[in-house]
Amino acid sequence: MFHNFHILSLSTFPYLVFMGSFGLTTSIVVFFKYGFWYFFILNLLILIFISFCWSKDIVMEGLSGYHNFFVMDGFKFGVVLFIFSELMFFFGIFWTFFDAALVPVHELGQTWSPMGLVLVNPFGVPLLNTIILLSSGVTVTWAHYSLLSNKDCFFSMFLTIFLAILFTGIQGMEYVEASFTISDGVFGSIFYLATGFHGVHVLFGGLFLFFNLIRLLKSHFNYNHHLGLEFAILYWHFVDVVWLFLFVFVYWWS
Amino acid sequence: MASMLPRLVLRPVQRTAVQTSRNSSGSFYGQHEFDNFKSTLAGGLKPAEATTNTWKKIFFISSIPCLLLAVYAAKSDHDKHHSKPRPEFVEYEYLNVRNKPFPWGNKSLFHNPTENYVPGVGYEKEREHH
Numbered sequence: 155m156f157h158n159f160h161i162l163s164l165s166t167f168p169y170l171v172f173m174g175s176f177g178l179t180t181s182i183v184v185f186f187k188y189g190f191w192y193f194f195i196l197n198l199l200i201l202i203f204i205s206f207c208w209s210k211d212i213v214m215e216g217l218s219g220y221h222n223f224f225v226m227d228g229f230k231f232g233v234v235l236f237i238f239s240e241l242m243f244f245f246g247i248f249w250t251f252f253d254a255a256l257v258p259v260h261e262l263g264q265t266w267s268p269m270g271l272v273l274v275n276p277f278g279v280p281l282l283n284t285i286i287l288l289s290s291g292v293t294v295t296w297a298h299y300s301l302l303s304n305k306d307c308f309f310s311m312f313l314t315i316f317l318a319i320l321f322t323g324i325q326g327m328e329y330v331e332a333s334f335t336i337s338d339g340v341f342g343s344i345f346y347l348a349t350g351f352h353g354v355h356v357l358f359g360g361l362f363l364f365f366n367l368i369r370l371l372k373s374h375f376n377y378n379h380h381l382g383l384e385f386a387i388l389y390w391h392f393v394d395v396v397w398l399f400l401f402v403f404v405y406w407w408s
Numbered sequence: 409m410a411s412m413l414p415r416l417v418l419r420p421v422q423r424t425a426v427q428t429s430r431n432s433s434g435s436f437y438g439q440h441e442f443d444n445f446k447s448t449l450a451g452g453l454k455p456a457e458a459t460t461n462t463w464k465k466i467f468f469i470s471s472i473p474c475l476l477l478a479v480y481a482a483k484s485d486h487d488k489h490h491s492k493p494r495p496e497f498v499e500y501e502y503l504n505v506r507n508k509p510f511p512w513g514n515k516s517l518f519h520n521p522t523e524n525y526v527p528g529v530g531y532e533k534e535r536e537h538h
Contacts, residue, residue: 185511188511189511189512191511261502269498270500272495275485275489277481278481278482278489279485281478281481282482285474285477285478286475289472289474289475292463292466292467293471295463296463296464296467299463300457300460302452303452303454303456303460304453305460310467330518331520334503335518335519336517337504337505337516338503338504338505339500339502339505342503377453377456378449
């Protein structure tokens with residue numbers, strides 16, 4: 155009988171992703187215990203390859219016409235759930251930060267930030283990074299609306315990705331130039347955990363946008379149907395919001 | 409004859425804002441979308457173009473100057489910090505914690521020889537002065 159659902163063909167990719175993730179966590183433990191990192195790199199490459207294969211399948215299904223509006227709504231709901239799970243992940247990290255910072259422990263000198271740590275001036279490089287991320291939000295909105303008005307959006311997407319690379323590079327330089335490390339007490343630990351995971355998310359978001367640019371150049375999108383790009387933009391806005399929280403509480407308030 | 413040409417500018421249909429999205433995706437293509445196929449398909453193009461130009465102006469007129477100001481602020485902050493000597497290092501017990509050695513040795517992943525203090529050795533390199 156007629157229905158609007160897209161019945162997928164059988165595929166092993168979900169199972170392979172499961173095996174890959176299991177191997178990833180195990181190989182990280184092996185690395186921490188024995189210093190042997192080759193399994194980790196191998197596993198990472200395998201997972202990247204599988205995700206390329208699976209994404210290719212989804213793209214081809216979309217181009218074959220299986221993605222009617224009903225299916226598109228399902229995708230949107232799924233991505234909202236995914237971003238919510240990422241939000242919960244950062245929520246936990248921020249909980250740790252506030253738990254450590256609001257009532258500083260006696261050993262740290264009962265002040266936050268702990269004594270002996272020379273913090274980064276928030277109105278130097280971190281402010282630059284904030285402006286970079288906000289500008290990339292502007293360019294990505296520009297890109298989305300120009301696609302919605304059936305115009306070419308290559309330049310705005312290129313600017314967005316360029317700003318993303320700029321942010322990642324500057325954060326890397328900041329990591330090298332910082333005077334404190336991850337082993338410097340609870341502040342160092344939570345600082346590098348929060349900014350490190352955020353940096354990985356920026357990297358992922360930038361790559362997602364880059365692959366959408368490639369799809370754009372291959373004319374996969376039209377002004378009505380460009381879900382991949384919409385998801386990348388939503389993810390990018392999420393990353394931007396997390397950075398704003400990081401900047402205000404971890405950099406400025408500390 | 410001219411009146412038989414299709415109107416090129418569509419006014420929004422019974423809504424406060426023109427959208428290209430549907431009333432519902434439900435189980436079938438909705439009646440409203442069927443009746444108003446052209447406006448749901450093409451009705452959002454002109455407003456989207458106006459918004460595109462708005463965001464483009466925001467980028468070039470306000471984003472780029474803000475970026476340049478922030479670059480100047482970061483540069484002057486960096487120079488200010490490097491013009492002063494390094495602060496005296498006080499060996500608090502919660503700094504440079506090593507409950508378990510790093511898998512790759514004693515130094516942290518982003519170890520900076522001129523900025524990070526190694527316990528027992530001190531700063532490994534002096535800062536270069538420009």
